Amino acid sequence: MKKPAETIPERVDLLVAGGVLLTMSDAMETFADAAIGISGGEILFAGSMRDYPELPEAAERIDASGKIILPGFINTHCHAAMTCFRGLADDLPLMEWLHNHIFPVEAKYVNRDMVYRGTLLAAAEMILSGTTTMADGYFHESSACRAAIEAGIRTVPAQGFIDFTPPGDEAVRNHIAVAEKFLGKWRDRSPLVTPALFPHTAYTCHKRTLKAVKAVARAEGALCFVHLAETAEENRVVRDATGLSPVRYAESLGILDPRTVAVHAVWLEPDEVRILADTGAAVSHSPESNMKLACGIAPIPELLAAGVRVGIGTDGAASNNDLDMVGEMNACAKIFKAARMDPTVMDAASVLRMATIGGARALGIGDRIGSIEPGKRADIVTIDCRKPKMTPLYNPYSQIVYSAGGADVSDSIIEGKVVMKNRRVLTLDLEKTMEDVEKIAAAVRKDLEERCVCRHG
Ligand SMILES: [Zn+2]
Structure with missing residues (x-):
């Protein structure tokens, strides 16, 4: 699945390196010490660092050591x-x-x-x-x-x-x-x-x-x-x-x-x-x-x-x-x-x-997303395994399904863009997002209380 070393570009937008890669390809390939190169929102190569004698320069880099890397x-x-x-x-x-x-x-x-x-x-x-x-x-x-x-x-x-x-x-x-x-x-x-x-x-x-x-x-x-x-x-x-x-x-x-x-x-x-x-x-x-x-x-x-x-x-x-x-x-x-x-x-x-x-x-978009393979859009997440509940790691599939929770997701890349890094969401103001929904909920809550008072006298 990885591209031959000579076709690896000199530069990429984003490099994800280290960690265990679950490609979720049809062959269910997995790689240790992963390296994934992304440019223009597309996965250019994905494999093990050991197979690439020289990694490209990257405008941005995510260190995934100690993490599992998988499709979002x-x-x-x-x-x-x-x-x-x-x-x-x-x-x-x-x-x-x-x-x-x-x-x-x-x-x-x-x-x-x-x-x-x-x-x-x-x-x-x-x-x-x-x-x-x-x-x-x-x-x-x-x-x-x-x-x-x-x-x-x-x-x-x-x-x-x-x-x-x-x-x-x-x-x-x-x-x-x-x-x-x-x-x-x-x-x-x-x-x-x-x-x-x-x-x-x-x-x-x-x-x-x-x-x-x-x-x-x-x-x-x-x-x-x-x-x-x-x-x-x-x-x-x-x-x-x-x-x-x-x-x-x-x-x-x-x-x-x-x-x-x-x-x-x-x-x-x-x-x-x-x-x-x-x-x-x-x-x-x-x-x-x-x-x-x-x-x-x-x-x-x-x-x-x-x-x-x-x-x-x-x-x-x-x-x-x-x-x-x-x-x-x-x-x-x-x-x-x-x-x-x-x-x-x-x-x-x-x-x-x-x-x-x-x-x-x-959803009919399996040709674009859903696995980590060259040519697909880069929708990738990492799960942090450096935690007591995630230790030791024998089987990464079991670890994700039976041991992990959503809060163990560490990084998220969508369409090649890093939207969360080390659990910090980079695209949204979370406090404001929550406050805005609280305001809607306050009106709903008041309405429900009034309905309740009407019904019970
Ligand atoms: Zn429904």
């Missing part, structure tokens, strides 16, 4: 701005949580400013825990794009669509116009942004909306996300309304294809794993949100065995309640072992693949 994590499903509602309502069933708590505060507080500030906070949290790409689905996504670019994090922003009443012709035309405008605005605008669309679910979007939004995505070659088969209740509601399970309903509408990401895919009948595989749809798995909302356990081993592309996502901070992909991997590696009484399912290396190259492929 790819969060394949979140609602970034929902950091504003973190901890607002917990320990409730999905439908009650959504309809009685989340939808009412969203109706009042979601606006451009809230999405911008909430997404900045999410970006800060994600950078600090090693995520370099987020697939975000929410409203006012142009504001989310601005925040992501400012933070320097790669994003697949998906403009959300929802119907609170069955949409007439004009509402459908409006959805189409919003979708086209969003994709048109962000296509080719920034190397960090790959715009997408997100009809919320089969029970909150009318079939006309689902079909229309997917048609725009298909015409533009954009990715389309949809929450699908998240709870038994959803399956019952969709079946009552349409006579079909959510997956069969989505299939009947023609919205499953290789540019669709089915989010959650928990309640699948055995032959529906085959439907997802045959249509080429990808799946985003959010074990912590599924556990917290008591949704159930998705058949991820079966989906992987059927050849479905599966990535890991945190879901929103209101249902998780953090955006830490290291914690998410830990949950993912353990939940199937406990449920199936089988310690061999979902081994650490497979889970780390899902959180990196697997996620990149689920």
Whole structure:
């Protein structure tokens, strides 16, 4: 995988040297005493220092000795701005949580400013825990794009669509116009942004909306996300309304294809794993949100065995309640072992693949990111192993999935730019970012207290 020594340039923008490199390439190559050269946001070479007689001069250098170097994590499903509602309502069933708590505060507080500030906070949290790409689905996504670019994090922003009443012709035309405008605005605008669309679910979007939004995505070659088969209740509601399970309903509408990401895919009948595989749809798995909302356990081993592309996502901070992909991997590696009484399912290396190259492929950008190989964009993180909890180091995959936490991520490079060095985020003022969301939360809190007083006299 490394380039021959004679092709190594004399100068690079950035050199990452030392440490153990996990490339996450298909061959799962690893290198000790790593050396990675980056220029113009691209990985030029990656291997072991021992193989390069002379390293190039570098404008900037990261010393990774004592650290593990790996591709940044790819969060394949979140609602970034929902950091504003973190901890607002917990320990409730999905439908009650959504309809009685989340939808009412969203109706009042979601606006451009809230999405911008909430997404900045999410970006800060994600950078600090090693995520370099987020697939975000929410409203006012142009504001989310601005925040992501400012933070320097790669994003697949998906403009959300929802119907609170069955949409007439004009509402459908409006959805189409919003979708086209969003994709048109962000296509080719920034190397960090790959715009997408997100009809919320089969029970909150009318079939006309689902079909229309997917048609725009298909015409533009954009990715389309949809929450699908998240709870038994959803399956019952969709079946009552349409006579079909959510997956069969989505299939009947023609919205499953290789540019669709089915989010959650928990309640699948055995032959529906085959439907997802045959249509080429990808799946985003959010074990912590599924556990917290008591949704159930998705058949991820079966989906992987059927050849479905599966990535890991945190879901929103209101249902998780953090955006830490290291914690998410830990949950993912353990939940199937406990449920199936089988310690061999979902081994650490497979889970780390899902959180990196697997996620990149689920999002259709596996040719650009997800592994550390020459020619790919440089999205790289390091994890500090010079800590009691990370000592000794026998198996770096196990160490990351079972021993590490998000706070052990030390450095982060996105699109060749260092956005965090020795845990200092270089792109954002963290204090201000937190303060701004605290101000939004203060208004929400006051509102909730008043509602509570009204209800109880
Ligand atoms: Zn979600």
